[in-house]
Amino acid sequence: MSVLLSTFPCVFQASGGRGLIETSSRMGGNFAFGGTLPDGTHSLLTDWHTDTPPIYRYSFGPAVFDPALALFAWEGRPLHDTVYTQGPDALRRWHAAPANTPVEQHNCTAWAGFDHWNTNYYHWVAHTVPALYYFLKHAGQNDVFLLPPLTPWQEQFVTLAGLAPERRLITRHGTRYAFARVVYTDFVRGKTDFTASQTALAAYAALRRAASTTPKRGRYLFLERGEATNRRMPNEAALAEALSTLGFARVRPERLPVTQQINLFAQADMVVGFLGAGLANVAWCQPGTLVYELVPSHHLNPCFLAMCIQGGLQYWADKVETGVAHEDHYTPANLPLPVGKIVSHAQTLLHFRQKQTG
Numbered sequence: 001m002s003v004l005l006s007t008f009p010c011v012f013q014a015s016g017g018r019g020l021i022e023t024s025s026r027m028g029g030n031f032a033f034g035g036t037l038p039d040g041t042h043s044l045l046t047d048w049h050t051d052t053p054p055i056y057r058y059s060f061g062p063a064v065f066d067p068a069l070a071l072f073a074w075e076g077r078p079l080h081d082t083v084y085t086q087g088p089d090a091l092r093r094w095h096a097a098p099a100n101t102p103v104e105q106h107n108c109t110a111w112a113g114f115d116h117w118n119t120n121y122y123h124w125v126a127h128t129v130p131a132l133y134y135f136l137k138h139a140g141q142n143d144v145f146l147l148p149p150l151t152p153w154q155e156q157f158v159t160l161a162g163l164a165p166e167r168r169l170i171t172r173h174g175t176r177y178a179f180a181r182v183v184y185t186d187f188v189r190g191k192t193d194f195t196a197s198q199t200a201l202a203a204y205a206a207l208r209r210a211a212s213t214t215p216k217r218g219r220y221l222f223l224e225r226g227e228a229t230n231r232r233m234p235n236e237a238a239l240a241e242a243l244s245t246l247g248f249a250r251v252r253p254e255r256l257p258v259t260q261q262i263n264l265f266a267q268a269d270m271v272v273g274f275l276g277a278g279l280a281n282v283a284w285c286q287p288g289t290l291v292y293e294l295v296p297s298h299h300l301n302p303c304f305l306a307m308c309i310q311g312g313l314q315y316w317a318d319k320v321e322t323g324v325a326h327e328d329h330y331t332p333a334n335l336p337l338p339v340g341k342i343v344s345h346a347q348t349l350l351h352f353r354q355k356q357t358g
Contacts, residue, residue: 061181133203223273287312
């Protein structure tokens with residue numbers, strides 16, 4: 001059965017209006033060597049610029065929330081633009097839920113806090129962190145922030161941000177939640193993923209301050225994908241070993257407490273890593289840090305360039321040919337990494353950064 005999105009209401013219809021949170025300018029990246037290495041190699045994405053959509057908040061109610069779908073409903077119908085990348089199937093699943101699905105009643109205002117892919121580190125950093133920062137600045141005293149069952153690292157994040165336990169409403173799959181009113185911000189549905197969001201920038205700076213005093217600079221980091229199954233590279237270990245001879249520390253951020261991750265990246269002068277959730281840690285880097293991103297040929301995504309632009313970071317990207325013909329963000333590479341080429345570029349970029357820092 002096909003689903004016509006036009007038959008479902010949107011958050012603007014439910015709220016009857018919207019409040020402006022921020023606007024942002026169209027910006028390009030700050031590329032090392034102006035985007036061309038001495039050997040003539042050009043960086044990816046030199047002609048890419050950030051998007052400039054206005055970012056809004058919406059208030060509507062009464063409303064119902066289904067945490068399994070991260071979907072809100074108003075007047076008995078799901079709001080089609082809160083499904084965030086799930087497509088029409090999420091709308092079908094809303095209506096297919098058993099009639100006896102429990103509904104927990106709350107006579108308060110609840111703020112949307114997460115998307116359906118909330119255990120992905122990038123989604124949490126890019127969506128939940130700025131949404132939470134905005135909540136802490138603007139929510140009413142008795143308002144609550146909606147959260148999924150928290151993993152240990154997510155618990156560390158909300159505690160570090162200063163969200164008191166009584167303002168957390170932990171939701172669970174299998175139960176729906178009814179509220180007198182809901183506040184929904186565009187952060188939760190990824191509207192700032194490709195913008196130079198000042199709210200997100202302020203949120204990251206606030207967490208950096210909470211995690212650390214003034215961090216020393218001078219670290220060079222290589223993010224290993226390690227146990228990650230998505231887009232696995234067959235000879236990553238050889239690259240990691242070669243980069244370590246240049247002075248790059250091998251890092252698996254997922255093994256570290258959140259405060260240690262933030263501190264480590266706040267101390268970085270240069271970061272090398274593959275496109276992937278762990279690279280969201282560049283959010284904690286200080287202005288001027290150089291990020292060298294290795295982008296798989298079957299998943300060209302500028303989200304980390306956007307994060308670098310937002311944070312005032314320098315950037316370089318090489319496309320890594322994977323031998324995968326179709327576009328997706330899961331498939332492992334069929335081709336080995338060109339270790340020699342990557343190490344040569346890393347060394348050139350490292351010397352460039354070292355000259356800047358003296």
